[in-house]
Amino acid sequence: MKYKNLLFDVDDTLLDFQDAQKIALKFLFESMDIPYNEETEKMYNTMNQSRWRQFEQGILTSEQVVNGRFGIFFNQLGIEVDSVEMERNYRQYLKEGIKPVENSLELVNSLSKQANLYIVTNGIAETQSYRLQKSGLIPYFKDVFISEELNAQKPSINFFNTVFSRIPYFNKEETAIIGDSLTSDIQGGINAGIDTIWYNPKRKEVKDPVMPTYDIAHLNEIYDL
Structure with missing residues (x-):
């Protein structure tokens, strides 16, 4: 392992966000007597992904993304709802989603003995903190950086500058970011001048x-880098 500092994304890198989201949406939709099927899932994902892209670009705040999205979604179905209340209900289901990606818990346990591990995630602090604690991941990380708490988000250089300032004896050449998103994780690493996985x-x-330094299909491949 040539890296001393490894920055890990959370959703769909360490924890299976897609699984958590499907379960949460299914419960939420059923509470509104709306079927959760391929059509409604696609409709929601298209709208939601568009709003998170605007967040990455600095157009929307995370609060605007999450507190406005269900009002927009249900409006497309001809239903008027309290968007903030829907978001609150959704998060109660979502935060229980802690299914690991592959063998992520064993991986970070092992890697924490070889390098300093850090969490770098875009999202809502309360939800992400709860999921990280409940999943058992927290003990293996030196620090956790959540966009809502930093008032900056990946891929913004401001997000990474804050992270770097809090890593002891930080050296870019000894640091890499691991994540599933080209637009936030990989682009963010490139913007910050560190290697990307x-x-x-x-x-x-x-x-x-957006060309990553490394392209891996399995988390275990990190050991060989």
Whole structure:
């Protein structure tokens, strides 16, 4: 292991966010007598991903993203709801989603003996902190950096500058970020001048002008870097 500092994304890198989201949406939709199926899932994902892209670009705050999205979604179905209340209900279901990605718990346990591990995640602090604690991941990390608490988000250089300032004896050449998102994790690492490890289990082709330093299909491949 040539890196002394490893920055880990959370959702769909260490914890299976897609699984957590499906379960949470299913409960929420059923409470509104709306079927959770391929059509409604796609409709929600299209809207939600668009709003998070605007967050990454600094157009929306995380609060605007989450507190406005269900009002927009249900409006598309012709239903008027209290968007903030819907978000609150959704998060009660979502925060219980702590299914690990692959063998992530064993991985960070082992890697923590070889390098300093840090969490770098975009999201709501209360939800992410709860999931990290309940999953058992927290003991293996030196520090946790959540966008809502830093008032900056990946891929912003401001997010990474804050992270770097809190890592003892920080050296960019000894640091890498691991994540599944080209637009936030990999682009953020490039913006910050550190190596990037793209967790790419579906073996997607890089179509964007965002080239990761490494492209891995399994988390265990980190050991060989």
